[in-house]
Amino acid sequence: MPTEYEAKVLDVDPVKIAETIVSRGGRQVGETTLQRRYVYDLATGDGTRWIRLRDTGSGATLAVKEIRHDGIDGTDEIEVGVDRFEVANDLLGRIGFVAKSYQENRRTSFVLDGARLEVDEWPLIPPYLEIEADSRDAVLGVAAVLGFNEAELTAENTLKIYSRYGIDLLAHRELRFGGLSS
Numbered sequence: 001m002p003t004e005y006e007a008k009v010l011d012v013d014p015v016k017i018a019e020t021i022v023s024r025g026g027r028q029v030g031e032t033t034l035q036r037r038y039v040y041d042l043a044t045g046d047g048t049r050w051i052r053l054r055d056t057g058s059g060a061t062l063a064v065k066e067i068r069h070d071g072i073d074g075t076d077e078i079e080v081g082v083d084r085f086e087v088a089n090d091l092l093g094r095i096g097f098v099a100k101s102y103q104e105n106r107r108t109s110f111v112l113d114g115a116r117l118e119v120d121e122w123p124l125i126p127p128y129l130e131i132e133a134d135s136r137d138a139v140l141g142v143a144a145v146l147g148f149n150e151a152e153l154t155a156e157n158t159l160k161i162y163s164r165y166g167i168d169l170l171a172h173r174e175l176r177f178g179g180l181s182s
Contacts, residue, residue: 001066001076004132007139007153009146010161011126014119017146018108024145026112033057035107038089038099047159047170051097055085056107062088072136072155103158103175115142122158123177125165 009017018028033056040051042064049066063079082088089099103122110117115133129146131153133139140150154161162169167180174181 001064001078003073004065004075004077005073005134005136005139006075006130006132007072007143007155008161009129009131009143009148009152010154010164012119012129014108014121014127017119017129018110020146021110021112021117024112026110026117029109029111030058032106032108035105036085037103038092039101039103040092040097040099051092053082053085053088053092053099060085060088067157070155070160072139072153074155075157101169101173101175103169104177106177113142113145114138117142122162123175123179124167125162128161 022028035054035056037052037054040053042049042051048068049064052061052063052065054061054063060082061079062082063077066076068074068076092099105123106121108119110119115131115138118130118132119127120130121127131139131142131146133142139153143150143153156164159169169175172180172182
C-alpha cells in the first residue's frame with residue numbers, strides 16, 4: 001500500500017491561511033465543498049486500519065487506510081474512484097461491512113509547490129490545514145514556506161485530533177455540522 005505523506009497545522013484561521021497560501025505562490029483549486037464519509041472497520045476493535053467511503057462533492061472515493069505511527073509518513077492509503085457514493089455504501093453493506101460512523105467536513109483545496117493543501121473545517125473543533133506531498137521533506141518544505149516548523153505539525157488522524165478537544169468520536173455514530181449523534 002502506498003505511503004501517504006501528510007501533516008496538519010491545527011487551529012488555523014481559514015481566511016488568513018488561504019491568504020498566506022496565495023501570497024506564497026499557491027492557488028485555490030475549486031470552491032469549498034461539503035464532504036461526506038462513511039467509515040467501516042476492517043476488523044472490529046482494530047483502530048489502525050479502516051475503510052473510508054468519501055463523497056468530495058465532485059466525485060466519490062473508496063480507500064483503505066492503515067496507521068503505522070503518528071509521523072508524517074505513518075499512514076498507508078490505497079484509494080480508488082467509485083461512481084456513486086450511496087450505491088458504494090449499499091455494496092459494502094451487502095458484503096458485510098457496516099458503517100461505524102458517518103462524518104461531514106468542509107474542505108477548501110489549494111496547491112503550492114507541488115503539494116496539495118486542504119483547509120478543513122469539521123464540526124465542533126477549530127479548522128486545520130492539511131499538507132500532503134510526495135515525500136516527508138516536501139511536506140516540511142511547504143510547511144516552512146508557509147511559516148510553520150516541524151514542531152507545529154501533527155500527523156494524528158481525525159480520532160486523535162478530536163480527542164485533543166475532549167471529544168471521543170468512537171462514542172458517536174454521526175458527526176454533522178448540526179452536532180454529534182450517538
